[in-house]
Amino acid sequence: MAILSVYIYLSSGRWVLKWYKAQKVPRNERSLLYTILETLASRAQVRAPDLYSFESEIPVMFTVKNGSNASIAISTAMLKTFDDLNLEVFLAHEIGHIKNRDVSLNTVTALFAGLIMTFPELVMWGSILSGFGQPEDPAPRVFRFIATALAAPPAATLVQLTRPVRREFEADAEGIKITRNPKVLAKNLEFLEQYIPLQPVISKFNPGHFHLFGTHTHLSRGDSYIFISLFDTHPEIGARTAHILSHSSYPENGIIKKYSRVPGYFDLRSWKLAMASSFVSYMVFLFVIIVVVTFALKDFNFLINGGIAAGYTGAVLMLMGITAKVTIGKYHKKSLCRFTKQFFRTHVRLLRYFVKKERTR
Known part of the structure; x- marks a missing residue:
């Protein structure tokens, strides 16, 4: 090791x-x-x-x-x-990451999170090579969607645990100290935030690498769009330029509360759809496990399958809870609490169901 x-x-x-x-x-x-x-x-x-x-x-x-x-x-x-002179402020931002010793952690995180998020593509090509059709056919796309739902929570949790939003603010502050030109950095960042979404291009960047980039660069569309909200790692441009122009090392709480952390790319509805899709996909995988165990035992044992279901569901709920906390942040606390309560109520209902079945048997 x-x-x-x-x-x-x-x-x-x-x-x-x-x-x-x-x-x-x-x-x-x-x-x-x-x-x-x-x-x-x-x-x-x-x-x-x-x-x-x-x-x-x-x-x-x-x-x-x-x-x-x-x-x-x-x-x-x-x-x-x-041009080279305008690139100076972006290079200073990257030098800020080096100065703050962020790069090693960001690089290792990108490697592991990126590898996790290659799983959906591997599943899709596996289904194609197995004879389920072409990339645009329904079956490979469904398999890829389920695989994305399975891979997104652990990958997003790994990325968000590195506190990328704070690191971006601190790299901006270091870049300002080096160049002493905050207006150019703020202007160029605003330009990129407005320019990138207008491009008729589908970004091929791995979601596990989004935290490496200096702005919201993920223009993902199609099946995996709803999962992008889990990987948003950059502050909203209004809060970011306000902090850059104020020459502060990290913005005050008032600025954070005034602006949404993730404009345009994050909304509560997409986040809920992503979390619900992941939970359902994990439950589908649980069904597969129970089917395999049943065939192996040649009988449906309520005690064994109930134990597997309870342990597996508890682990999934724990993963979902951690993912929810680190991806949604402190901006929708009430929604997070409601979502967590719903998850745990579902877990309790499943336990009660299996206990009742076992007693009846």
Whole structure:
């Protein structure tokens, strides 16, 4: 385990870069950008990171760590949208993550959460190769939806437990200290927040990687749209620009309460649908387990199956409760309490049902 942990720590950044087929930017092609990056790193008193680029029609930038050295990856759309001088504020934000020692945790989290969220695609292709049709046919899409519902809660919980919203605010504060130009950062962030949703592109980014990016870059559509609310890891642009322009390290509670944390991408209805879909999918999996156990025993044993159902449902409810708490935050406490009560009432009813059946038998 120690060797595996060291390997993951040293190589997780390299695997994430390979995930996006990122290539190192030659210094002779972007000499000004390298000069800006090294100047920012010198001001922050950190080691200058390597510079990579990858193909994407969405303007994004993220930082990962390979051992002791960090690497900043910039999409081709980002390089086309902004000139080198405008990229300075975004690079300063990423340097802020390095300065705050966020990168190692973000990189390892992205590796594990990303791997979990590849499960739906594997299930879909498994169903296709098994003869259930093509990607747009009903059966593979249903399998992918169920697999997404199963994978989303643990992956989202893993991401949200790293407190990504606070980390974004703190990286903004460090970026402002380095550049002393908060207005440009606020203006460019507002531009990206308005520009990205207008692009006729479906983002191919893995939901487990959303916390790496500096803005709301996930334009997911289709079957998995409702699960995006679980992975929202960025503050609302109004609260964010207000905190940037106020030069504070972290916004006051008043600003947090005034603005929704997740505008446009998060709404309570989608969140409830995502949680309900995940719960139903886990219960479908429980049905499969009970069927397999029944066939193995060649009899339906109420005591064994009831115990399995009670333990499994309790574990699912615990996962759902943790996911609800870390994804919805403190902005809808009453809804969270009602949702949790409904879950536990369902659990109690199931226990009573199996106990009654066993007594009758």
